[in-house]
Structure formats: structure tokens, C-alpha cells
Amino acid sequence: MQKKIKQPVNMPVTTLLFLILSVIAVGAGIMMLLSKNPVHSVLWLIIIFFSISGHYIMMNAQFLAVVNIIVYAGAIMVLFLFVVMMMNLNKESEPVKNYRLHLIGVITGGSLLLIILSAIKKIDLQHPVQLKVGDAGLVSNLGKTLFTNYVVPFEISSVLFLSAIIGAVILGKKD
Amino acid sequence: MNNVLHIVWLVPFLPLVGFLITGLLRNHLSKALTGIIASGVIAAAFGVSFYLFTEVLKGNTYVAHYFNFIQTDYLTIGFDLKVDQLSSLFLLIITGIGFLIHVYSTSYMHEESSAHFARYFSYLNLFVFSMLLLVLGSNYIIMFIGWEGVGLCSYLLIGYWFKNIEYTNAAKKAFIMNRIGDLGFLLAVFWFIAKVGSVDYDVVLSAASISKLTATDITGITMLLFIGATGKSAQIPLYTWLPDAMAGPTPVSALIHAATMVTAGIYMIARSNVLFTMAHTTQNVIAIVGIATMVVAATIALKQNDIKKVLAYSTVSQLGYMFVALGTGAYTAAVFHVMTHAFFKALLFLGAGSVIHAMGGEQDMRNMGGLKKYMPFTKITFLVGCIAIAGIPPFSGFFSKDEILASAFEHNKILWVIGVLGAMMTAFYMFRLYAMTFMGNFRGTEHQQQHLHESPAAITIPLIILAFLSIIGGWVGIPEVMVHGGHRLEHFLEPIFRASNAIDLKHIPDHTTEWMLMGVSVAVSIMAILFAISKFSKYNKSDAPETGIGRILQHKWYVDEIYNAVITKPLARLSAFFDAIIERRGIDAIVNGTGKAVNYGSRQLRWLQSGQVGAYVLLMVLGIIILFIIQMFL
Amino acid sequence: MLGTYFTFPELLIWIPLFTGIICFFLKNQKTVRSVAIISSIATLAVSCCALYFSDAVKYPSYNQVNYIWMKQIGSTLHLGLDKTGHLLTFLTALSFPVIFITTIKNNYKNAAAFYGLMLLSQAGLMGVFSAMDALLFYFCWELALVPVYFLCSKWGGEKRIQTTFKFFVYTFLGSLLMLIGIMYVYMHSPGRAFEDGTTVAHSFSMQAFYTTALSLKDQSWLFWLFFAAFAVKMPIFPLHTWQPDTYDQSPTAVTMVLSGIMVKMGLFGVIRWLLPVLPGASHKFANIAIVLSIVGIIYASCIAMVQDNIKKLIAYSSIAHIGLMSASLFSVNEMSLQGMMIQMFNHGINIIGLWVVVDILERKTGVKQLSQLGGIAAKAPALTWMLVIIALANIALPLTNGFVGEFMMFAGLYQVNIWYAVISGLGIILAAVYTLNMIQKIFYGPVNSITENVTDISFNEKLGLMVIIIFIFVLGVYPQPLIELTKNAVEGLLH
Amino acid sequence: MDIKAYIILSLVLFSIGMIGVLVRRNSIVVFMCIELMLNSVNLLLVAFSKMHAISGIAKASPTYANDAQIFVFFIMVVAAAEVTVGLAIIVMLYRNIHSVDINFLNRLKN
């Protein structure tokens, strides 16, 4: 197995993996859009996050892969789920759809995508992406960088959290 | 400065002082004082004028410079007064007749309140001032100042009884018609400025300047000047204001609309005679217009019943004669006729005034008749006037009219024929007037009859003086055929017309022809007189409406109506169209429409702000797409 | 001595400005009024002195002042009076006392604000006429407008708010377009050095503007930007529609300022900023401007003939007169310019006189419809003859001040094209028509119920009108002072 | 793998998120869609970092490649803060109108 992977044929395998993960992500994304029940949407989104983490792992961005799972899938989505559950939202909370509006939305979003893609198509150079190896994204490397070069933004982001805390208090507290 | 004639400024200045005193102190002066001041200044002016005239007779002419009215690097217009043969003659006429009419007015206007009385005299003084400025000016601008000034005074005096809206309409009409002519005058002045760079007579009319002008220039300038003259001197097509101007007090009609102001056009053309002599086209036009005016006005006069209207049309007609003279190059004759006409027409108007005064304001001849027994002085003097205007020798009218006819004959036989026809009509309508007024039986009301009386001395004395002048006034211009050297006026005015005469040599008709011409016109006039007297001395009122040509004549050839339909109404309609359609529905609507469009846009644009987050995001995405298209594909 | 502390242009601006501000804080109507009158008379006195010392060669420091202002962009607070400036500042200085005195009978609600704003607008006008710096000019241009906006909107007639706003937007847009023009010229103007050695790449000073060489193509579109501002202000057909309504709705005192002085701002702008800065385009488009002006003359005169509202009638008459002035301005020759200069002053005097009379009439009768008036001549003879004189001056009767200017303007126009003179000359006939109509309908005919209680005018009004009438006659008989004053300005424009 | 593949994937995910914002009316779901958009950007950034890691200037100094991942980290930080505030707002809304449908938010318009 390992040999096979390390063989020149491993390229198709990464491609395959990429494809599988991508299909999962996109499929889950579409399902998230389509599902009526918000709880399902949350679950589909978690699946997307997992597949994205898969991509991170594939690109040897270990730290982000882990953080993505912990922060996003773990903390944030649980928060979402919690809120959705608290509100007891079910299918009926979203009344009759206006299909024409939906169609317009999809067409507009799609055409933006197409336009950007057509621009991307003009890139003629091949830019390979380093997979599975490389120092960038290892926990220790990132940590060093974060606490040396990026210490100022790191500290400043505390302001952000402070304001978020204040916000949660102000908005959440019942008067 | 050393020339004695420098005191010429006194001549216009005195009436101006009179105007200021009577005008400003009108609420404080008694009538008597007003009358004395107003007449006094004119008398003084006459005195000065007479002195000047004697100086001029000695051959002394002068241009008095006082200050520069307009002085720039490229145009200097001095406030200069010119004393020469022509102006001094006019000075005499203006101040002389002016004085008589002032005296006459003191009595005629006595029923007015003292403030209005003073107002009247201040206007009269102002008129005399303007008229003097007109004739004294040494350039076209000073002349124009007087020119407009007399127009203004005419306006003020016609509308003197301002409570009557009809009168003020007439005043307005006079002013506006004059203004039309004035525009022509002004344009001619601009032409001078553009081509010659000056407006002084001495410069403009000098040979050097004329050589700068092309034939087109001369024709153009003279035509424009003539347009100016038609306005002021009531020629076709601008004559209709003059009959309406009879709305003013009768002395005013006598002074302004008969003796002086209306002759301003003749004065102006006589002043510019050199140019006119060189412009044959213009001369022909003048002659034709003159003769046409003469005939049209005379025909209308045949059927008028208002005593003043008859005289007014007669004035227009006589002015036509003068223009015929000008058109045929007989400048002296024109000036001569101006003078004699001033005498007899002033006389006639004042006489008519006396009649109207006696009749208590009645002007319709059909309500008069038989006045000779009540008003002997008036009757006599009036008769003198009628004879004079009819051209019966040796009354003044004969000499001047005859000279004009002779000149017309020289020029074109048809002109002469029409001229004689005109003379015949003149004699007819004048004696129709005389007969209807003084002969026959009184046809007015009882009340009027009781009040019939001869006018006071202030009225009759001027009448007598004028009658005397009407008789002898012509004797300064006795034709060569009668008395050798009898035409003293021609001799006197010779320096003025010297240049013209040099260009256009007079062809003097032989003596037989001249005698024959005189004979014909006198004979025709006498026949007309007899016919008129026989027809109208036993005139009785009849209510039968006029028919045929008479009706047309009574309605003055419907000229007013035609003007109304062709000019006044379309102009009013055009103005209303501008106001209602172009202004309000056009330009203003566009302006307001822009505002409304913005408002409308505002109302529509706000629907973009639907309140829906989804819609907002959608529009944002559309915006992104547009930006991408701009950035990537444009 | 004077020049070391104060110069005339400064004084002319500061006096009304400060007294204007002071006025806002006064309570008593009488006090305010007297402060305003004293201030305006003081300004007039200064202006007279300025005229006396107007010789720029002999008294250079009296008429010029130059402060550092926005150094970085090369704009200085440069005030100066040249001949045109003297003429128009004098007109402004003269008008205000006359306006104040003749309208003294009008009781304004909140008089403090009224007189304060009036004086502020005077300061702005003075600034416009003495600014030697393009940016400063624009400043004052707007500043003269804003107080007038408030005056009209606050103390005007029924429809004042919309009307005044239309006026404001019209002129505001026009002046903004001019601002673009100024900025564009600035960008191509030569730089200048200041006393302290700093230099800037471009400058707003008048000198710099005059020496800026612009291609004809640039000039061509810049011309229209400037023209828009000035044409709106004058106003030239077809940009005039704000004017009749505004004149109709404004309080008469303000209308006097508007029609007597503010319209001159447009002409002045052309003289000072359009012709010298864009000579090529001015020449190129002169005919269009002249034709528009002449069309305006006939058009406005025709409309004036059918107006029943006196104020609108005078407004249209003013459009016609201004049309003649702008036509002669654009025909740029000695006669026309000289005439225009004279007429700028005289038109100001005359039209203020007309408004004074209209104001009196409106106050006495409460109506401004010609059809409702009549017979006042019998009731108020002094008023009558005064109006008649002013009206006659307005239609340029000789020996009144209106004549000389119009005569020279026509003569100038004639030299450009005969038909210009002929067609615009029709205007004087039409002017006679509507003016005499107006006189007739107001004064003549029988007295009616509205006019039967009219009394003659008071001493104050007589005094104000007499000043105007004296000017009418003095300048009509002896216009030489005006000609002398403006001669250099004309020559300057021609070269 | 070529970078294009990652770009396309990210863009597709991003578009799905965007379309979700356009069509969904449940504000929580809309918010989730925005989170998806952020995640797609994260993915793209990581991909770019790994791209730069083997090309160009970043090859010499690995910190350059790290930069993008640090950026992703900060995005997560911000996202977390945003979620806190966002959910607080949504809860507050729910407390008031007992719905989270954004179409009910139409008091403010025009």
C-alpha cells in the first residue's frame, strides 16, 4: 500500500483523494443549501469542514487541519447547533419559497462564478501545489512565526475578542 | 467764444428754466403767475432768437461749443449749438408761434386747476426747449435729443387729460410710432459713426466725409433718416398717430401737431440736404411717399366731421406737400411751406380751439353752424387761414404751395397733377369746414347756444397776429416771375442749400409755364371753394350712413384697422404665445421638468432599497459582476 | 497713510460685513435700521473716497491689498479695485442706502436678520467686484448669493420657497460649473513665487489667469462653463426663467439688490474672467452669445408687453436690457464696451428706482396687478412724475442716463453687424410699448376702489427717489465722469 | 495538484455560500453560508501558501509560506468573534419576533 502510494502512480491517488474530498465538500454544500431543516444544514456544513480539513491534511497544513476541526466543526458549529436547537426551528419556520427569486439568485451567483473562472482560465502558467510535504503549516513553525513576526496582530486580536465579549454581554443580557 | 452768437444757449435755456419753475412749483404758483412765467420765458427766448436772426441776416453764423456730451478716443460728440440761416429761421417760428400759443393757452386752459395748469405750461415749455434743441443742435445726437424730447412732450400733452383712457391711448400711440421712426434715425446715426466716425453736421456733410461714403451708404443713410422723418412728420406709413393726437388740448395741436414738431422731419432732411440730393432713389421714394400721403390724408379729410380731425388730416396732407418738395429737391420750398404752414395751420387750430371753447368742448361740426354772428374775430381770422391754406394769392399759402407744385412739375408731370388735385381737395375740405362751422344755422343744443360767445382777448389777439402773418407770410418768397428778387427766403437760405444746388442744378421753368401752373392751381382751388360753400353752407344734419367710397373715407381707409390686424394683433398674439407657450410650457417646463424628473427618479430609485437582505446581496453581486466586466473585459 | 493700515477694497468689505454681523445681535428694529443705514452710508463715503483716489498710478497702495491665504495652492487674498471695480463697487455702495431709505416704511418681521443679511450680501458683492484672485472671486460669488437666498425665502411672497430655491439651484449649478472652469484654468496657469521664497506650480491670481495660454480646444469647452455661470446670473435667454418669478416673489428691497447689482455680477464676470482668460473662445463664440442675447431682448420685451404683474413686467424688461448689455459685451469693440460699462451703472440706478416705485405702489394699494390699478396720477402726482422719469430713463430717452449707454451699445453692435443693431433696436420700440402701457395702466384712467385711498409719497421716499433722479439727469446730461472712469477698463479689455 | 484545481474548488464553495446568502431566508443558515465562504477562502489561502512554498521567493524562506496560514488562523479568530456577536444578534432578534426569517426584516426600506 505504502509503496504504491509512493510510486509515480501516487499522483492519481492524490488526485483521487482531492476529487473525493472535493465532491464531498461540494455535495455537502449543495445539500446544506437544499435542506429545509436548519439542523441538517448545520450537519452538512460540519461535513464540509471535515472535508476541508482533509484538504489541509493533504497539503500538510497540520495545524490548520486540527484547528479547523476544533474551532469550526467543534466550537462554532456546536454553537450554531445550540442556537438552532434553542430556537426549535423546524421546516415550517421557512414558509413557501419563491422559486423565481431562487432561480435569479442561483443564476447570478453562477454567473459571477463563471466570470471569475473565465478570468482564471487565462492563467497559462502551471502552478503546482506542494502536497503532503513541506515545513509550512507545521505547528512549531507556525507557532514561532506567530509569536515572533505576528505578535502585534496577535495581541491586537485580543481587542477584537474583548469587543465580542462586550457585545455578547450587551446584546445577550436581558434588561 | 467771442462771437455774440455764443449766447444762443439762452434760447433753449429760458424755456428750460420756465419748465423747471412751473413744473417744480406747480403746487404753489397761481395761474396768473404760471402764465406769466411760462409765456415770459418764451417771449424772452423769442427776443433772443430775433436778435440772433438779425445777426444771421448780417451773415454771421456760428457753432457754439459748450461741453462734450460724449468724449472718447474714437468718438466725440459735443454739446454744440449751431446758429445759421436754417436754424435761426426755425427759432423764430418756434419761439414766435410758441409765444402766441402760450398766451392763447393762458385763457384756453383757464378752467384747469392751478396745479394742472402749471403742469400744462411746464410741458409746453419743455416742448419748446426740446424743439429748440432739435433745431439748434450742431450734430445728429443733439438733434436726436430734441427729437425724442419733442416726442416725449407730445406724449405728455396728448395724454394731458390722463383720466380719459382713450386720450392716453392716443398719447401712447404717438410715442410708439415716433419711436419706430426714431429707430431709423438712430440707425442712420450709427451708420455715420461707423463710416465717418462723427455725427457733426459740419463733418458728416462735408465733401471729405461724403467721399468716404459709397452710393449704398448714402442711400441707406438717407432712407433711414427718412424713416425717422416719416415717424415725426406723420407720413405714410407712420401717420396715423397724428389725427389721434388731437386728443390733446387744442393749443397743443396747434403748436406741436401743426406748426412745429411735425416739421422736424422736414427740418432734418433740409439739414442733411446734401446727402439727399445725392441719393436719387431716396428722393424718389420721398416724393412718392409725400404725394401719396398728401392724397390719402386729403381724401380722408373730405369726410371727417370732427373739426380738429379735419385740420389734423389737413396737416398730414400739407406735410405731404413738404415732402414732395424735399423729394424733388426744392428744399427752400419745403422750408418756405413749413413757415407759411406754421402760420396758417396754427391760426386754424387756434381758431378751431376758439370755436370749441365757445361750444363748451363740442368738436363735431355737424353740431355747429352759423357761428359767424357769435364769433366775428374768430370767423374772420379763420377765413383768412382757410384762404391761405387753399392757396389763393396773395395769401401766404399760395406762394409756398405754388413753388412746390412748380418743382413737382419740373420733376414729374404726374406729381404735379396729383398735387393740384390735392390742392383742390384742400380747398374743398377747408371750406366745407368753414361753411359747416360758421355758415348756416346753429345746429347745437340750446344750452350750447346760450353760451356761445366771442373768446377773450388772450385768444383773439394771437388769432389776429397769426392771421396777419398768414396773409403776409408768403411775401418773403414771391416767385421770380412776379417780382424780381422777390424770393428773399431763397436768397437767405442759399448758404444752407449751396452744396445741393451745386449738385442738382435747378431747371427753372419758363415764365409762361409758371404763370400757367399758377393759374391752373388757383382756378381749381377757387372752384373747389365755391363748390364747398354752395354745398355745405346750408348743411343739415342727416343720419343717413355714408355709402361707398364715402364710407371708406370716413373710416380713414381703414388704415387703423389694417394696422391693428397686421401688426398690433399678431404682435400681441406672438407675445401671448411667447408667454404662455414658450416661456411657461417650454423653457420653464423644461426647467421644472428637470426637477420633476429628478424627483421621479428619486421615487423610482428608492424601490431598489427594498429592505430585503437577499435583494441587497443580489444587487451587490450584480454590482460585482459589472465591476468584473468593466475590469476584465472592457 | 491710509494704505498702510486699510485699503479701500478692504474697508468696502469689512464695513458691511461687521455691521451685518452686529445687526444680528440687535433687538430693536429701529436700532437695526439705523445701524444698517449708517453702515451703508459709511460704505458709500468710503466708496466716494475710493473714487477720488481711484488713480492707480498715483495711489497704488490705496486700492490694492494682498494677503497670504492658501499658499499651497497659490491663492492669495488679493483685493483690488480697477476701474470696473470702482464703478460697480460705487454702484453697490450707492444702492444700499437708497434701498434702505426708500424701504424704510416696510416693517420686516425679525428686522435684525433682514438688515444683517442685506449687509452681508453687500459685503459679498463688494468682494465679487474687488477680488483679484479667481478662488476668492468664486468665494464671494457664492457668498453674495446665500444671504439673498435667505432674504427671498424668508421675507418673500406666497410662492417664495420654491421660487427662491429654483433661483438658488440655477445659480448654484452655474457657479459650480464656473468653478470647474476656474480649476481647469488654474491647472494650466503659470506658477508664482511668494515674498518668502516659496513657489507654487500654479496660481489662482488674476495675473496668472491672464497669462495662461490655453489651446482653442480647451477654451472652447471652458467658455461654456464660465458662460453658464454668468449667463444664469445675468440672465441670458434661455436661462432666465428663474428671474421673473424670483423678482416677483422677493421682498422688494432684495429685488432691488438682485436686479440692480447682482445681475451685474454676470456682466462683471464676463469682463473680468471670461474675455481676458479665454480670448480665443470668446471670439469664436461671440456670435452665439450675441444672438442669444438679442433673441432674449425681443423675447423678453414681447413677454413684458403681455404681463399683468408689474414686478414680472419689470423683470422681463430687465432681461431685455441685460440682453442688450451682454450682446454689446460680447461684440467687444470700443463703442459697445464703453456703452456697456456706462449702462451697467445706469441700469442699476434706474431699475432700483423702478422697484422703489413698485414697492411704494404695492405698499399703498396692496396689489401688483396692472389691471387692478389706475388713476393714481390724480392721487399721487409726485409719485407719478418720478416714475415717469425713471421709466423714461429705462427706455433710454435722451438726456436721461439710459440714453448714452444704449446709444453707444447700439452703435457698437452696429459695427459688428447691422442686423444686430436693427433687431435689438426693435427692443427699444417694444420697451416703449410696455413701459408706456405700465405707466398708463398704473397712473392714468379713472380712479377705482383700490386706488382711491392712495396718498402721495413721503419725504423719505422722495429723498431716495430724488437721489436716483438726480443721477438720472446728471449722468444723462453729462456722462463724461462715467466714461472717464471706464475708459481704461475698456482699453484694457480690447488689448 | 495544480493550483487551478484548488482555485476552482474554493470558488465553487464560495459561490455555494454566496448563493446560499442569496436564496436562504433563515438568518442562521445565511450566516452559515457566510462561514462557508470564509472557509473556502481559508482553503484557497492554504493552497496558495503551499503553492508559494515551492515556487518563487517563498521557497528560500519558509516563513513566507507560513504567512498565509497565519492569516488563516487570524481569519478563524475573527470568525469566532463574529459568530459570537452574530449569534447574539440573532438570538436577540428571535427573542423579539420569534422568528429568524430575514424577510421579516422590512421595517427599514426605501
Added chain:
Amino acid sequence: MNTILISAIWGVIMMFAGAFIQNKSVAKYLAIAGVVILFIANAQELWTGHSLFNINSNDMLRTSSYNLTFLAVILGCTGMYFLLSGRDIEKAGTHVAEYFALIFFILCGVGLSATFNSLLMLFLGIEIITIPLYILTGSAKGNLKSIEAALKYFLMGAFSTGLMLLGIAFIYGGNPNASFYINQIAIGTGPMTPMIAIGLVFLFVSMSFKVSAAPFHFWTPDVYDGAPTVFTAFMSTIVKAAGFFAFIRLFENAFGQIHDQWQNLVIFVTLATLLIGNVTAIFQQSVKRMLAYSSIAQAGFMMFVLFSMNDRGREGLIIYAAAYSLATIGIFAILARMKDYTIEGFNGLSKTQPVLAFTATVFLLSLTGIPLTAGFQGKFFMLLSAIENGKQIWLVIAAVVFAAISAYYYFRLIQAMYFKEAVSETGNAEDINGAFKFLLIVNCLLIFIIGVYPELIVGWIYH
């Protein structure tokens, strides 16, 4: 640097003050003191060129006299805002100290977005600004409009954050230097690569969103309308100015050399903004909403700095920011004390409250751009910069046409105050005291001073 740190610290102090001090006005005075300290510290940095704190930000933040001048203006305006609206903040809700704390955090974000040199700092700065704003917008918890505004703002703001990040990602991807430093984006002077172009468009879009330029302005009217008036005043002035500053800083430093390649975007957005802002404002009946549209319209004018991108424009931006902020803060301060927010509510104000009416008029005239007021100088410098740029003069002409249109809605308010009769006898405004009037007049004087002598501010740029 001083500003960023001290404002963050002061925010924390305010937070704790809220926990320990019950008296509301203490918070206000503390906040005013904070702003004063900030202003002095900033002035010190501007004067000496050195920060009080020696922090190595690894070149992610860069100060210059230009951005310090801008910060000085911002802090000055904030001071004026606190002075004028301090009492309204007190009344906005129960968490007064926290509101002040949030505002100080926002100032920290403003400091970041004014001095950033790295896209990361830009991102953080923008987020530090917006997240507190979501909270402030929703701070009137009982008011459905406020909540609605907060949610709309939040959803759309987060969306635009996504767009911005996508843009950053593409810029990073297309940058061979693999750097987030905006001065290290290797783009050359030739045509852009597609990656850079895409990134640029997204960044442009997201920044346009932040400064509420059309067609990305849709959140603005609703949010400004819904938010408590006092906070609307803050976010429509200081925050917007900061957004513009970040906008111009980003595009100038990162893409300045290929300016002409993206100028068309600016033209489109500028025109759209001017059109929508000005035209839509005309119809508004609510003064608050009208001011929201007016802020869009004013943004259209500020966009000129991006169009022309020259010294004159940079100077102009600061003057514009000062002029616009001072005037808008003033008018909002007055609005906050009006009983009725519709235009009719202002009817006859000149009778009941002449000082308020006068000052409001000055503010409105300044917003219209009448000479002698600061607003004129702002517009003047903007237009001058566009003309100096030399291209597309028609855009300038369009701008002045819209400026004339803007007079329409500003003057409606003036007309209401001065030329219409008051509806009620009790007066239109409440809670007006002498100090407030005095401060309004001070604000007016500032507007006049800047209007007459803008070099007072501009001079500092070249200090």
C-alpha cells in the same frame, strides 16, 4: 502607534469603569479625558515623529505625518462627538461605559486601518471597527428597527468580509513575492495578471462596501436609519472617514502604479454613488434617513481621491473628512434631540431654537459645499485633484450637477427650519442647554475656520 495602543488600553479602562462606577456621567467624562489624551499623544507623535511606545510591528504598521494628521482629525472629531453627543450616549442604554469602551476599540481599529502596511492589519483593523459597530447598532434592544439594522449590518458586513478575504487570497496568490505587505505586491506596470485583477476587484468591492459606495451601499440607509441616532452619527462620520482612509491607503500603496488600469472601476462606482445617494435622498421624509443617503452622496465625492490619486486629493480627503464629520456630527447631535425625526419636525425651529437652527444651517451649508464652510474646501480639493488628474473632466461636471441636486434635500431642511411655521407650541426639540448650544457654535466656528483656512490642517501633512 500611540493611538492604537492607548485607545485599546482606554477601552479596557472604560470597560472596568463600567463595572465599578455607577454614575453614568463619570463614564462620559472619562471618555472625553481619554480622547483628549489620545489627541495629545497623537499630536506628540505627529510633532516629534516618534511614538511613546517602542514596538516592533515587523513593518506591519507604518506611521507618517499624513496618517497621523488624519488620526488627529479623527480624534478631534471624536472629541467633538463626545462633547456634543455624550449625553445621548448616556441615554442610549444601560451599558454606557461599555458603549464608550466599544468606541475606543473602534478608534483602535481606526488607528490600525490608518497605519496598516499589511493586508492582515487592514483585515484586523476593519474587523475591529465593524464588530463593535454591529453591537452598537443593535444596542437599542427593545427597538425592532435597531435589531433589524444590526442583523442586516451584520449579515452583509460578514458577507463583505468574505469578499475581502477572497480578494486578499487572490492578491496573495498572484503575488510572486508571497507577501501580505502592501508595498511588496509585485505587480509591475504592465497589465495585471488575472489573479491580481480578481483580487483587486474583490478588495475594491469590499472597501466600497465599507465606505458605502454604490452599488454596495444598500446596507447604509437601513442601518443608519435603524441604529440609535447617536451611533449613526459616529459610524456615518468617523468610521466612514476611516474606511476611506484605509481604501485610499490600500489602493495607493498596493496598486498605485497601475492606477489607470482600475480607474474605470472608480469612475463607475463614483457615478453610481453620486447618482443613487443624491437622487434617492430627495424623496426621504425622515431626516435621519435623508442623512444616510446624504452620507452615500458624500462618499461619492470622497471617491474622487481614488480617481485622482494625487497630493491634492490626499489633502482633500483629510479636509473632506474633517468637514463632513464635523458637520454630520453636529447635525446628528441636533437631530438626536428633536422630538420628530421627519422634516416636518424641523418646521419653525428658527423660532423655538434659533441657535440650533442657525448651527444646523451652517452644517447643512457645509454639507452642500457653500464657500466659507469647510465643506466647500473639501469638495474644492476633491474636484481640483480630479482636474489635476486631467482625465475625464465630464466626471467632474457630473459631480457638480449632483452637488447642485444635493442642495435640494439639504435646503429642504433649511426651508423647514426657517420658512415654515412651527406645528406645535411646545417646541420641536427637548433637553437643550447652554453648554450644548455653546458646543454647537464651537463646532460651527471650526467649520468656518477650516473653510477659510484649510491650510491649518493641510499644513500638518507636510510637517
